[in-house]
Amino acid sequence: MNTMLFQKEKEIAQSAIVAAMEITRRIQNGFSRGDMLTKADRSPVTIADFTVQAVVCKILNERLGPVAIVGEEDSEALKKSENRELLERILSFASAGQERLTPSQLFALIDLAHSPHGESFWALDPIDGTKGFLRGDQYALALALISGGQVRIGILGCPRLLRSNRGRSSAGFLFSAVKGEGAEALNLATGMSRRIHVSRRRERSLLRMVGSYESSHHDPRTQEKISSLLHLRQAAQKLDGQVKYGIVASGDADLYLRIPNPQTPDYRENIWDHAAGCLLVEEAGGIVTDISGKKLDFSRGTTLNGNSGIMASNGLVHSLLLEAVSHSL
Numbered sequence: 001m002n003t004m005l006f007q008k009e010k011e012i013a014q015s016a017i018v019a020a021m022e023i024t025r026r027i028q029n030g031f032s033r034g035d036m037l038t039k040a041d042r043s044p045v046t047i048a049d050f051t052v053q054a055v056v057c058k059i060l061n062e063r064l065g066p067v068a069i070v071g072e073e074d075s076e077a078l079k080k081s082e083n084r085e086l087l088e089r090i091l092s093f094a095s096a097g098q099e100r101l102t103p104s105q106l107f108a109l110i111d112l113a114h115s116p117h118g119e120s121f122w123a124l125d126p127i128d129g130t131k132g133f134l135r136g137d138q139y140a141l142a143l144a145l146i147s148g149g150q151v152r153i154g155i156l157g158c159p160r161l162l163r164s165n166r167g168r169s170s171a172g173f174l175f176s177a178v179k180g181e182g183a184e185a186l187n188l189a190t191g192m193s194r195r196i197h198v199s200r201r202r203e204r205s206l207l208r209m210v211g212s213y214e215s216s217h218h219d220p221r222t223q224e225k226i227s228s229l230l231h232l233r234q235a236a237q238k239l240d241g242q243v244k245y246g247i248v249a250s251g252d253a254d255l256y257l258r259i260p261n262p263q264t265p266d267y268r269e270n271i272w273d274h275a276a277g278c279l280l281v282e283e284a285g286g287i288v289t290d291i292s293g294k295k296l297d298f299s300r301g302t303t304l305n306g307n308s309g310i311m312a313s314n315g316l317v318h319s320l321l322l323e324a325v326s327h328s329l
Contacts, residue, residue: 047093049126050078072125075106120145183280210247211223256281
């Protein structure tokens with residue numbers, strides 16, 4: 001694929017995420033506990049997850065032709081009679097402003113994210129940080145184009161990120177990157193788009209770290225030890241989803257660390273949880289590796305089987321972070 005194709009695909013991907021962001025705002029404002037299910041792994045899934053997946057899959061396929069998509073959700077739970085009310089809510093949001101979808105059409109759109117794919121496909125996480133969404137806090141809509149094992153396009157919609165060094169926004173920010181072309185942030189309240197770059201901070205005492213809100217997603221004790229070794233003055237800011245990558249890419253934080261939880265040593269990250277954010281940080285001038293310093297390998301299926309943990313930084317302090325992680329582990 002060439003740059004011109006990337007530009008077209010980037011613009012369509014951006015429009016899909018912006019449309020979906022508006023829907024998630026409406027859902028979150030009127031959210032109730034009846035608007036969610038609990039999956040087999042005990043993680044929550046909401047009507048926003050299903051709606052966003054359907055809407056994004058629909059836009060990509062209508063405007064780009066049939067495309068391969070890998071996503072997190074499927075429609076099986078929605079076909080159960082006990083979830084009929086929840087299904088109706090999803091249909092109303094997914095059909096807003098258009099001819100109403102039938103249940104069968106909705107199921108087909110959601111399940112497009114589980115169609116066969118080759119070496120080129122879109123990776124979608126409709127609501128990255130569902131627990132943050134449930135708290136009325138941070139979450140992200142993440143979409144990435146992966147081709148030949150490389151992330152080519154990364155789009156992050158962050159509806160609840162209302163302030164950054166890019167300014168303030170009552171509608172959140174849309175982060176975008178194309179491999180080899182840099183990264184940008186669109187203020188959805190003002191419509192202004194600006195190039196972004198990671199911070200230039202090197203002084204340990206001034207470094208800012210972001211990390212996962214949920215303790216089950218990482219090893220908080222080791223992360224605290226690493227913060228102490230680095231002599232960080234500020235405690236790590238805890239956030240859900242790939243919003244953390246956007247914060248590092250725009251220079252509001254210098255480090256993002258995700259140490260594997262020792263209780264689940266065989267766990268490997270899903271590609272849709274990191275693909276868009278990884279490219280964003282790299283195109284903003286930063287570095288993203290696993291905790292041993294290896295680049296993330298997106299060529300091994302739907303999980304990062306060749307990597308353990310995540311480290312993202314402004315690049316200037318990556319070796320320092322790697323040394324602290326190595327010493328702590």
